Structures are given as C-alpha cells and as structure tokens.
Amino acid sequence: MSDPFDGTERSLGQLVASATAEMSALVHDEIALAKAEIRQDVKRGGIGAGLVISALVVLLFSLPMLSFALAYGINAWTGGHNGNGGWNLAVCFVISFFASLLLAVLFGLIGLAKFKKMKKPEQSLASVKQTAAIVQNVKPHPRPATAEAARAAQDKAASVARSSA
Numbered sequence: 001m002s003d004p005f006d007g008t009e010r011s012l013g014q015l016v017a018s019a020t021a022e023m024s025a026l027v028h029d030e031i032a033l034a035k036a037e038i039r040q041d042v043k044r045g046g047i048g049a050g051l052v053i054s055a056l057v058v059l060l061f062s063l064p065m066l067s068f069a070l071a072y073g074i075n076a077w078t079g080g081h082n083g084n085g086g087w088n089l090a091v092c093f094v095i096s097f098f099a100s101l102l103l104a105v106l107f108g109l110i111g112l113a114k115f116k117k118m119k120k121p122e123q124s125l126a127s128v129k130q131t132a133a134i135v136q137n138v139k140p141h142p143r144p145a146t147a148e149a150a151r152a153a154q155d156k157a158a159s160v161a162r163s164s165a
Contacts, residue, residue, distance in 0.1 A: 030127055037121035048114030055107035062100035069093030 010018075 015029065026131060028129065030124060033122035033127065034121050041118045041121075044114050044118050048111045048118075051111030051114065052109045055104040055111060058100055058107065059104040062097050063099065065093055065097040069097055095103055
C-alpha cells in the first residue's frame with residue numbers, strides 16, 4: 001500500500017480504491033483469526049467428545065460384567081462354590097466391573113475438562129469491535145503541508161484571484 005501522506009496528489013477514485021483494499025485486507029485478516037480460534041476449539045471439543053464416547057462405551061461393556069457378577073454371587077450365596085479354593089468367581093467379576101467403572105469415570109472427567117476449556121473466539125470479537133469503533137469515528141485527515149504543496153496552493157489561489165479581478 002502506498003502512503004496516503006506522501007505529498008503526491010491522489011484522485012478520489014484512488015483514495016476509495018486504497019481504502020477498499022485496506023478494508024478488504026483487514027476483513028480477510030480478521031476472518032483468518034476467527035478461523036484459527038474456532039479450529040482450536042473444535043479440536044478440543046472433538047477430543048472431549050471422543051473421551052466421553054469412550055467412557056460411555058466402557059460403561060456399556062461393563063454392564064454385562066455386573067450381570068455375570070450378580071449371577072455368580074447369587075450362585076455362591078445359595079451354596080455354590082468354585083472347587084479350587086481360590087476367590088469366588090463373583091468377586092472377580094465385581095473387581096473387573098469396578099475397574100471398568102473407574103476407567104469410565106476417568107475418561108468422563110477428562111472429557112468434561114476438555115469441554116470446559118472451550119471458549120468463544122475472544123480475540124476475533126475484540127478485534128471486530130475495535131475495527132467497528134474505528135470505522136465509526138473515521139474523519140478525513142488533511143495532508144501534511146510540505147513546502148511544494150504550500151507553494152502550489154498559493155499559486156492556485158493567486159491565479160484564481162487574478163482571473164476574478
């Protein structure tokens with residue numbers, strides 16, 4: 001982009017084209033920032049969703065273990081035994097169930113923590129608000145007077161004064 005205050009005369013069309021190009025670049029940069037922030041949050045959300053789904057799957061597969069544990073427990077309570085002097089099969093199934101339950105709780109807690117880390121794209125929103133505030137308060141700025149520009153303005157004024165006299 002060229003400097004609008006470089007002392008050269010620019011037409012209104014050039015000024016509008018320059019302003020349009022700068023606004024377009026600004027909007028493009030803000031969209032890129034929003035995409036980057038949203039992509040990061042979507043990744044966190046995906047990991048969180050995957051872990052929550054894993055917790056639900058582990059819990060679902062643990063339910064048959066509880067059913068077997070209950071069945072073997074009732075068998076042992078009514079007089080059945082395993083015959084080798086080791087732990088009762090029902091105790092083994094219950095231990096297995098609680099291990100799966102612990103894993104499901106762990107996955108669920110990690111997944112919820114990932115979901116809680118998701119946030120709105122704050123940098124993009126702040127940048128858009130700042131840009132909107134600046135655009136609302138835009139006023140044309142006079143070009144700085146250089147010696148050549150001042151002489152040209154004086155010559156122009158003098159020629160207008162001569163022609164009207």
